[in-house]
Amino acid sequence: MQPGFGLWQSGMKIGLIAGGVAVLISLIGMVEAFSQRFIISEGITLGQTLLLTVGLFASYQAARKTPGPRPFGRLANAAAAGLTAAAVLGFFIFLGGHLNLRKVFINASPLLFKLLTFEQELGPGICLLLGIGAAGGIVAGLFFLASPRVRKTLGAACGALVAMGVLQDLLAPTFALWGPLAVINDWLYEVNGLSLGGAVFLFAGIGSATHLWGRKGPAIQRAFGRMSPARQKTVRLSGWLLVALLLLVLPQILGLFLSEVLTIVGLYVLLGLGLNIVVGYAGLLDLGYVAFFAIGSYTIALLTSPELGFFSLSFWTALPFAILFGVLFGVLLGIPVLKMRGDYLAIATLGFGEIIRILVLSDFLRPWLGGAQGVGKIPKIAIGAMEFGTPQEIYYLILAGCLVVGFISYRLRDSRLGRAWMALREDEDVAQAMGINLVSTKLLAFATGAGFSALSGAIFATKLGSVYPHSFNVMISINILCVIIVGGMGSIPGVILGAVALVGLPELLREFAEYRLLVYGAVLVAMMLLRPEGLWPEAVRRRELHEEEPEEAEAKTASSPDRSR
Amino acid sequence: MAILIAKGATKQFGGLVAVDDLDLKVREQSIHSVIGPNGAGKTTFFNCVTGFYKVEAGEILFQGRSVVGLLPDQIVQLGVTRTYQNIRLFPNLTVMENILVGLHGHLKSGFFGIILSAPATRKEEIAAGEEARRILKFVNLAGKGDLLAKNLPYGDQRRLEIGRALATRPKLLLLDEPTAGMNPRETQGMMDFIRHLRDKMGITILLIEHQMRVVMGISETVTVLDYGRKIAEGTPAEIRSNPEVIEAYLGRGSAAH
Numbered sequence: 001m002q003p004g005f006g007l008w009q010s011g012m013k014i015g016l017i018a019g020g021v022a023v024l025i026s027l028i029g030m031v032e033a034f035s036q037r038f039i040i041s042e043g044i045t046l047g048q049t050l051l052l053t054v055g056l057f058a059s060y061q062a063a064r065k066t067p068g069p070r071p072f073g074r075l076a077n078a079a080a081a082g083l084t085a086a087a088v089l090g091f092f093i094f095l096g097g098h099l100n101l102r103k104v105f106i107n108a109s110p111l112l113f114k115l116l117t118f119e120q121e122l123g124p125g126i127c128l129l130l131g132i133g134a135a136g137g138i139v140a141g142l143f144f145l146a147s148p149r150v151r152k153t154l155g156a157a158c159g160a161l162v163a164m165g166v167l168q169d170l171l172a173p174t175f176a177l178w179g180p181l182a183v184i185n186d187w188l189y190e191v192n193g194l195s196l197g198g199a200v201f202l203f204a205g206i207g208s209a210t211h212l213w214g215r216k217g218p219a220i221q222r223a224f225g226r227m228s229p230a231r232q233k234t235v236r237l238s239g240w241l242l243v244a245l246l247l248l249v250l251p252q253i254l255g256l257f258l259s260e261v262l263t264i265v266g267l268y269v270l271l272g273l274g275l276n277i278v279v280g281y282a283g284l285l286d287l288g289y290v291a292f293f294a295i296g297s298y299t300i301a302l303l304t305s306p307e308l309g310f311f312s313l314s315f316w317t318a319l320p321f322a323i324l325f326g327v328l329f330g331v332l333l334g335i336p337v338l339k340m341r342g343d344y345l346a347i348a349t350l351g352f353g354e355i356i357r358i359l360v361l362s363d364f365l366r367p368w369l370g371g372a373q374g375v376g377k378i379p380k381i382a383i384g385a386m387e388f389g390t391p392q393e394i395y396y397l398i399l400a401g402c403l404v405v406g407f408i409s410y411r412l413r414d415s416r417l418g419r420a421w422m423a424l425r426e427d428e429d430v431a432q433a434m435g436i437n438l439v440s441t442k443l444l445a446f447a448t449g450a451g452f453s454a455l456s457g458a459i460f461a462t463k464l465g466s467v468y469p470h471s472f473n474v475m476i477s478i479n480i481l482c483v484i485i486v487g488g489m490g491s492i493p494g495v496i497l498g499a500v501a502l503v504g505l506p507e508l509l510r511e512f513a514e515y516r517l518l519v520y521g522a523v524l525v526a527m528m529l530l531r532p533e534g535l536w537p538e539a540v541r542r543r544e545l546h547e548e549e550p551e552e553a554e555a556k557t558a559s560s561p562d563r564s565r
Numbered sequence: 566m567a568i569l570i571a572k573g574a575t576k577q578f579g580g581l582v583a584v585d586d587l588d589l590k591v592r593e594q595s596i597h598s599v600i601g602p603n604g605a606g607k608t609t610f611f612n613c614v615t616g617f618y619k620v621e622a623g624e625i626l627f628q629g630r631s632v633v634g635l636l637p638d639q640i641v642q643l644g645v646t647r648t649y650q651n652i653r654l655f656p657n658l659t660v661m662e663n664i665l666v667g668l669h670g671h672l673k674s675g676f677f678g679i680i681l682s683a684p685a686t687r688k689e690e691i692a693a694g695e696e697a698r699r700i701l702k703f704v705n706l707a708g709k710g711d712l713l714a715k716n717l718p719y720g721d722q723r724r725l726e727i728g729r730a731l732a733t734r735p736k737l738l739l740l741d742e743p744t745a746g747m748n749p750r751e752t753q754g755m756m757d758f759i760r761h762l763r764d765k766m767g768i769t770i771l772l773i774e775h776q777m778r779v780v781m782g783i784s785e786t787v788t789v790l791d792y793g794r795k796i797a798e799g800t801p802a803e804i805r806s807n808p809e810v811i812e813a814y815l816g817r818g819s820a821a822h
Binding site: 407408411412415416417419420422423426427429430431432433434435436437438444448 | 615617636637638641642646647649653654655656657658662665666667669670672674676679680682686689690693729733
């Protein structure tokens with residue numbers, strides 16, 4: 001076989017997959033729905049961006065996977081991928097023009113075909129599509145061939161453009177809150193999408209900022225490295241202060257709706273940090289984690305709500321009980337599954353999660369827990385006369401909770417217990433052979449995770465003012481697991497990033513809620529294939545050998561060359 | 566005198582008798598080898614001593630105390646630690662962390678001490694770090710503490726596994742084929758190292774080994790197993806000339822080299 005033929009083949013293969021994806025997202029109505037939203041006013045819609053991204057990504061992959069060093073081969077392969085993807089979509093349009101696909105696929109509407117053919121006739125429309133496919137392929141190929149700095153610059157600029165366009169509905173009201181900043185609105189945004197001038201300026205601005213950082217960044221870092229330790233500390237400290245200040249004023253900057261989103265993200269960060277100890281550190285795959293969230297919530301409801309009328313404690317008196325019950329149930333549910341590993345553990349804990357929910361729903365516990373009607377009138381949290389009612393106020397409570405839990409996670413990570421958990425994750429038998437007591441170590445992991453989850457549940461209950469059994473279904477457990485998988489197992493910043501990406505973004509894009517699970521699935525598959533370690537993986541720690549003796553350093557250099565394997 | 570005594574130890578898997586009525590005495594501060602063809606029950610015996618299997622009949626005594634029925638982590642606390650034939654490190658932990666896990670049983674800090682970073686905890690962590698560095702130096706891995714265990718070359722992984730075992734402060738160290746997969750030079754290094762362990766640290770060594778050069782070179786006593794039974798025991802010289810061993814283990818007409 002000629003190598004040239006092989007080249008084209010690989011590009012076409014990737015193109016076929018991309019074309020299939022493009023047809024799929026058209027058929028399920030995603031393209032049409034997303035076409036309501038303009039990125040650039042009266043110019044480019046989100047639907048078009050989506051299709052273009054699929055094609056560009058495929059072409060980029062084709063260029064990347066082309067064997068051999070010749071740039072022309074890569075370009076040709078990328079173009080082949082783009083053209084093939086467009087051809088598949090073109091064939092679909094052709095079919096749609098001659099058959100009534102709508103009988104089977106309800107989303108294959110005339111409007112969709114009008115969008116896909118750029119409102120042209122069938123023939124010219126498909127030709128235009130093919131042209132765009134090939135051109136896009138070449139652009140993606142060129143992008144691959146460009147230097148990393150150029151790639152970074154263009155990538156950041158395009159990303160910013162899409163993000164600012166998509167988030168217009170959220171950002172515009174936020175800007176409007178700030179008198180002088182409101183000018184930005186008029187200038188950046190039209191009624192629907194970015195204005196052309198705003199888009200150009202944004203692209204150029206973000207692009208040049210990224211470019212500048214790429215050039216000056218290393219020098220700045222080197223300069224920082226040359227500073228005296230004391231000054232380094234000052235700089236670092238002021239950096240942290242800046243972050244702290246930002247966190248403190250964030251809800252005021254962002255306004256009501258975004259603060260609400262932030263509180264939901266915060267609750268997931270709390271949950272994620274807890275599950276991170278169980279799954280990320282100790283490697284115990286727990287799918288019933290929502291149970292402890294429910295226990296925290298219901299303990300608060302039971303102890304504080306006047307509707308039930310058993311106790312009317314304040315939140316702060318009830319909170320220790322909520323956490324205590326969480327921990328207690330963590331241990332109780334941990335005991336039966338001590339000997340289970342992997343899949344079996346996952347299935348058993350999945351059962352526990354459901355048991356708790358069904359118990360709460362049961363008639364037997366109805367007088368206590370309210371059954372399907374739930375419990376209402378849970379009082380707001382108050383410190384003295386200050387009441388935490390609005391999302392902007394509750395944000396601070398959740399922030400405090402996240403800080404405490406994050407700090408505890410961080411301390412545990414580099415301790416005797418953290419190491420025991422991680423040893424357990426790596427090899428349970430050997431961990432035991434090194435003197436680690438499996439029973440107490442596992443139960444401690446379950447208990448700690450459950451305690452964090454109960455804390456999150458407690459805040460959740462007062463935030464809503466009521467609790468219902470259906471808030472605690474198995475999807476919550478799955479979501480939290482996804483958060484830590486996407487963020488990076490065992491990584492604290494990863495959990496935060498994962499919660500923002502998987503919980504925050506879908507809240508912001510509510511109108512696309514229909515496709516939420518689909519996107520979730522796609523993201524998970526993509527993550528497993530492209531970046532299995534997560535968005536922000538746990539770094540290899542560098543700490544012990546800071547105080548490395550010079551003698552040891554010599555031994556290191558002396559011993560490395562003679563070790564042949 | 567004897568640090569480890571097995572009396573009539575028997576372990577069966579279904580109908581298969583893996584260890585059959587085994588009597589064994591390991592003298593304190595000796596280097597004692599167990600040899601035998603594949604499937605002779607050597608590793609099974611190790612698993613019985615370290616608590617992963619429970620013998621069905623007979624006794625196993627460590628320093629006069631029965632270890633039958635104890636959990637592996639309890640037996641480690643008594644001072645018996647093992648390594649594995651196919652190296653079993655904690656691959657995604659750093660070299661340093663691997664050693665620190667070995668020290669687990671000797672650290673005492675609890676949950677709240679850790680969270681509050683109590684002075685006792687901090688002191689303990691510093692001391693543990695120092696001890697771990699000392700061990701790394703001893704097993705010739707100084708300066709590699711921050712590498713992930715899985716990224717070490719093979720010989721280093723072997724030595725790290727022994728280092729991790731040393732961190733548990735054993736009195737008796739069970740080594741399962743410590744020179745497997747090593748070239749002659751590395752093998753010689755490992756033999757010197759094992760001798761060094763015994764001489765410098767006073768640790769009793771019980772090892773399973775296939776390479777005759779190693780067995781004959783460093784052991785003071787050799788026990789030969791075949792089908793779970795002990796067929797011979799003695800000094801290397803005695804074993805070398807024992808006709809039964811030559812026939813059963815080394816093969817008919819072979820001469821030991």
